Amino acid sequence: MPEPTDFAAATARFALPHLFPAQAQKEFVVNESLARIDSLLHCAIEGAADEPPASPGEGECWIVSDSPAGEWAGHAGDIAAHQAGTWLFLSPREGMRIYDKAQRAFAHYAGGWQYAHSPAPPAGGETVDAEARAAIGNLIETLEAAGILPAST
Template sequence: MHFYATLLADGLLQPCAEARGLDAPPAAPVPGQCWIVGDSPAGAWAGSAGALALWTVGGWRFAAPREGMAVWIAEEGLVARHVSGAWRVGAVAAAQLVIDGEQVVGPREAAIDEPDGGDVVDGEARAAIEAILQALRAHGLIDAG
């Protein structure tokens, strides 16, 4: 009983799923392995769509996802988070990005106007500025404007 409880605690406190979206259980699971069940489960997983399926020495154990629950998906090397009734993979929500104690990305700022006018137009400088603006927009750091 103690081993079973330890497996469940490990599987739910720091969940690491082998993969997600499977509708049928794997053929040879190892105790402690976990999967995120697909949308149309069959066999031993029937009726457990979207749940965490944890294999134990006593068979399959299922845990319904809770809002905000995060699971590492080993196959993809990404985190899946359960948000608004669905698993979202690889999406990160944050107010800012801090690296080595320094904020490098914060909330999105207003759009920056394209370069325009001036007495002397430097084509290379304008092209460089436009490329920088395009990159900032592509990364979502400024609005398209």
């Protein structure tokens, strides 16, 4: 019979708490793990902010900006998830991808949250090629519609 695996107190990537034999009140550990999974699975955030909103909805997620204050102090760059009337902070991992509802675009984590920026539409030049400009404009619109670039205002 193989030796049982000796788990740490939490998972390595997202700190999901593990259960242990004879552990009291296991439902708290399981519920915290489910809350974390619920926030991370197909993660969509409301936007980025330094402070929590006044009346957050249950399940809302936000990126904590670079100068956090109040309940979010000390959590810059984390995902703040409002679960069970409190804030649960989730540390992003390299390569993580989220959808930002405010920007209407995806962001990925690479040492910090990174957003694609829309290139400027073509302008100027000695020769005006209407077909090339239309193709570039169409490409920008397609990337915006796919959420790869933020929607232009």
